[in-house]
Amino acid sequence: MLRFRRVLLKLSGEILAGSAGFGIDYIAVRSICEQVAAVAKAGVEVAMVVGGGNIFRGVEAETQGYDRAQADAMGMLATVINALALQDALENMGVPTRVQTAVEMRQMAEPFIRRRAIRHLEKGRVVIFAAGTGSPYFSTDTAAALRAAEIDAECLLKGTKVDGIYDKDPKKDATAKFLPHVTYLEAISQQLKVMDAAAFSLCMENRIPIVVFNILEAGNLERLLLGNGQIGTIVSAKESGD
Numbered sequence: 001m002l003r004f005r006r007v008l009l010k011l012s013g014e015i016l017a018g019s020a021g022f023g024i025d026y027i028a029v030r031s032i033c034e035q036v037a038a039v040a041k042a043g044v045e046v047a048m049v050v051g052g053g054n055i056f057r058g059v060e061a062e063t064q065g066y067d068r069a070q071a072d073a074m075g076m077l078a079t080v081i082n083a084l085a086l087q088d089a090l091e092n093m094g095v096p097t098r099v100q101t102a103v104e105m106r107q108m109a110e111p112f113i114r115r116r117a118i119r120h121l122e123k124g125r126v127v128i129f130a131a132g133t134g135s136p137y138f139s140t141d142t143a144a145a146l147r148a149a150e151i152d153a154e155c156l157l158k159g160t161k162v163d164g165i166y167d168k169d170p171k172k173d174a175t176a177k178f179l180p181h182v183t184y185l186e187a188i189s190q191q192l193k194v195m196d197a198a199a200f201s202l203c204m205e206n207r208i209p210i211v212v213f214n215i216l217e218a219g220n221l222e223r224l225l226l227g228n229g230q231i232g233t234i235v236s237a238k239e240s241g242d
Contacts, residue, residue, distance in 0.1 A: 003225050006045040006121060008153040009036065010144035013053035015159060015215060016082055022054060024085050028216075032159070033089040035221035036126060040095050044225050045121040047151055048128045049144040050086060052078025058136070072136035076103055079140060083130035084108065096125040102134030102143070114150050121151065141195040145202035156208050157224070158194060159215030164233030165194055182235050200235070210235035 011032065018025025040046050058075035062068045080101055087097045098120045099109035110116065112129065120127045132143040141158075148156045165187075168176040184204035188197050194212050203210055213232025214220055224231040 001226075002042070002044055003227075004044065004154040006047070006151065006153050007155045007157055007225065008047045008049065008144060008148040008151065009157045009159055009215075009221075010141065011048065011050045011159050011215065012140075013051040013055060013078065013082055015054075015161065016050070016085065017054035024054065024082065026085075026089075029085050029089050031218065032215055033086060033093060033095075035215070035219065037090060037093040037095045038222050039225045040124070040126055042222075042226055045124070046126045047117070047121060047147065047153065048083075048086065048126065049140055049147055050079055050082045050128065050130065051140040052076070052082060054078075055081060069136040072132075076131040076134070079132060080105065080109065080130045083128040086128055090126055096123075097128065098125050099128045099130055102129070102131040118151055127151075139196050139199070141199040142202065145195075145199040145206075145208070148208050149202060149206040153208060156203060156210045157221075158210060158212045159221075160194065160212060161214065161216055163214050164212050165192060165235075179233055180230060182233060184235060184237060187235050203235070204237065207237065 016024050016029055018028035036046055052075045055078035056074050058072035061071035083099045087099050090097045100112040100117055101109045102112050104111045109130065117127050129147045132138060132140050133146060144156060162170065163178065165179045165182055166176040167179060170176040184200050187200045211224060211232050211234055213224060220231055
């Protein structure tokens with residue numbers, strides 16, 4: 001039984017870099033796409049938003065002297081490269097895929113059109129949203145929350161390198177405690193770094209639960225969407241779930 005009918009999966013660009021830490025690692029891309037293909041073929045309607053930090057980060061570039069708006073434009077283009085890599089891997093697995101961009105580049109992808117995106121999902125196509133929101137100063141996390149609301153996604157999945165949300169950085173503090181559930185307000189007030197405040201606020205306003213989980217553990221996406229046990233941390237309005 002499907003836990004959710006339609007989801008949006010948010011991936012950071014760093015996830016696609018694999019162990020190299022920069023660029024695109026085809027093994028990492030293929031591993032993630034195998035999981036996406038499995039749930040898509042099981043009937044889950046999957047949309048994706050991908051960052052571009054493995055190629056270029058606008059926020060960091062600003063500290064080096066770049067104009068912030070220009071740097072963010074460069075970062076948006078980096079997300080398109082990642083989206084095309086994901087599309088190629090998915091289609092090699094027999095999964096029909098469409099890339100839609102917030103900035104028009106018709107020779108490579110469709111422009112973002114909400115109704116067309118929903119129609120693609122209804123037809124069983126994976127839709128990858130690239131170029132963020134199309135505007136500077138907005139993160140791809142915020143873009144993911146925005147697109148999730150626009151396509152009526154039932155859940156926003158944040159694929160990360162860790163099992164979920166902890167009260168401290170588990171890499172720096174061995175006493176860090178895993179949090180199976182966090183409310184939207186707790187996530188905002190505690191300034192949890194897993195997503196920015198704008199993204200949490202958008203999901204709270206539209207009552208879209210967020211699940212933060214480890215996408216690098218093979219089969220986790222399938223277990224989350226097709227299984228019965230809890231995977232990762234749930235961010236929602238109530239203590240016991242949304």
